[in-house]
Amino acid sequence: MKVPMLDLSEQYQGLKSEVLEVLDGVMSSSRFILGDNVKKLEADVAKYSNVNHGIGCGNGSDAIHIALQALGVGPGDEVITTAFTFFATGGAIARAGATPVYVDIDPVTFNIDPSKVEAAITEKTKAIIPVHLYGQMADMESLAKIAEKHNLAIVEDAAQAIGAKHNGKSVGELGTAATYSFFPTKNLGAYGDGGMVVTDNDDVAEKCRVIRVHGSKPKYYHHVLGYNSRLDELQAAVLNVKFPHLDKWSEMRRKNADTYTSLLKEKVGDHVVTPVEKEGNYHVFHQYTLRVENRDELQKFLQDQGVSTMIYYPLPLHVQPVFQELGYKEGDLPITEKAAKEALSLPMFPELKREQQEYVVEKIAEFYGK
Structure with a gap:
């Protein structure tokens, strides 16, 4: 698929x-x-x-x-x-x-x-x-x-x-x-x-x-x-x-996010950390972003299985070459830098089908040997 x-x-x-x-x-x-x-x-x-x-x-x-x-x-x-x-x-x-x-950043919401x-x-x-x-x-x-x-x-x-x-x-x-x-x-x-x-x-x-x-x-x-x-x-x-149509699409995204979270907790467990909607917030899930172990290897495996993913973002701004004159270095923003090594966004759009989500989660579980 x-x-x-x-x-x-x-x-x-x-x-x-x-x-x-x-x-x-x-x-x-x-x-x-x-x-x-x-x-x-x-x-x-x-x-x-x-x-x-x-x-x-x-x-x-x-x-x-x-x-x-x-x-x-x-x-x-x-x-x-x-x-x-x-x-x-x-x-x-x-x-x-x-x-x-x-x-x-906040380690929970990014x-x-x-x-x-x-x-x-x-x-x-x-x-x-x-x-x-x-x-x-x-x-x-x-x-x-x-x-x-x-x-x-x-x-x-x-x-x-x-x-x-x-x-x-x-x-x-x-x-x-x-x-x-x-x-x-x-x-x-x-x-x-x-x-x-x-x-x-x-x-x-x-x-x-x-x-x-x-x-x-x-x-x-x-x-x-x-x-x-x-x-x-x-x-x-x-x-x-x-x-x-925006509000309807937002609700479809939220439903897809709930499906991902339920499937991942059931089939993958502690190898991934699923998104948390903070109390009082209404999250519109532009992206569904996990924290994962062995992120780059997982992304390559999923790509080979036909699953597209994205890394938002692999190199934080404080260590981008264009901002080097500001004097930041690795270690200055440890939570940000950790997130940059662990964040992986899964396919997310309103029309995403449940069978597509099941396939994505199945392949993630396969990668972690579940």
């Missing part, structure tokens, strides 16, 4: 006629930049996040950078974040001219550990970027208290977590701003790149809107140095078709 990491073909077939209709509508209108589809998506995603503003932009990486710039983060500033994330998180900080300050954040705050600290990794929100209530105490902004990197909740609060409610990615593999994915900043702060929202169009307001009059990062009208049209 072949089990892909992600298969979007079934989803497309179910939406095909509607998708083609809206794409034809955009092309017939000849309105390709910041049109009605973008406005609708911005309004709907903002409402979904329980905030007043959505600002569509070119991709999730730009969304973080735009939010930081709107908050005034720049050269001489420090931004505290996690090293166990995709490069865009640290890259956006550096592109803003600020210095990323990496702290360790998210930033609030207890490590306060000790890293200096007079240069301007913001905190928690990453809601794999679809589960970080401990935002604790982070919000720290931010309020020290007068810091919070930009939630929610690229993997649209629809996630923390004690009833949505992404964006407890931070100054939050950012989404609509990369095709995401829970709400476009057919190309796309991203969005959501915020309840009127001033931050207005600055984001100006920054994404070369810093101009009105057109051709430039008061800040922005850049070209607008959500494409065609991508917004696709996302508007998909958006009403």
Whole structure:
């Protein structure tokens, strides 16, 4: 059996006629930049996040950078974040001219550990970027208290977590701003790149809107140095078709996660550590990520058996070559570094079949001699 990491073909077939209709509508209108589809998506995603503003932009990486710039983060500033994330998180900080300050993670959720954040705050600290990794929100209530105490902004990197909740609060409610990615593999994915900043702060929202169009307001009059990062009208049209299905897809992911956990505990036992949904959280399982023994050997074995897996992420940001001038070394973030050697993500998408999951778990059990 072949089990892909992600298969979007079934989803497309179910939406095909509607998708083609809206794409034809955009092309017939000849309105390709910041049109009605973008406005609708911005309004709907903002409402979904329980905030007043959505600002569509070119991709999730730009969304973080735009939010930081709107908050005034720049050269001489420090931004505290996690090293166990995709490069865009640290890259956006550096592109803003600020210095990323990496702290360790919670060993259970893989998210930033609030207890490590306060000790890293200096007079240069301007913001905190928690990453809601794999679809589960970080401990935002604790982070919000720290931010309020020290007068810091919070930009939630929610690229993997649209629809996630923390004690009833949505992404964006407890931070100054939050950012989404609509990369095709995401829970709400476009057919190309796309991203969005959501915020309840009127001033931050207005600055984001100006920054994404070369810093101009009105057109051709430039008061800040922005850049070209607008959500494409065609991508917004696709996302508007998909958006009403998001909650259903999240529930399907959660059901698949429950199936994996049950099968793994029954058939594999202590050789793997299954994901934990922290009390009060609503996990949307962008990824189903295990901690495993002999990770690299297991991945190779599964590949040979037709099972795709991914490692998110094999080299933490604090020891990436591009950040070597920051002075971090192996051993500085031991929990992060351990996770990078043990994390393995299994195939996960709403349409994943039980027989596919049974096959995946059967092969994992075979590897460990169960």
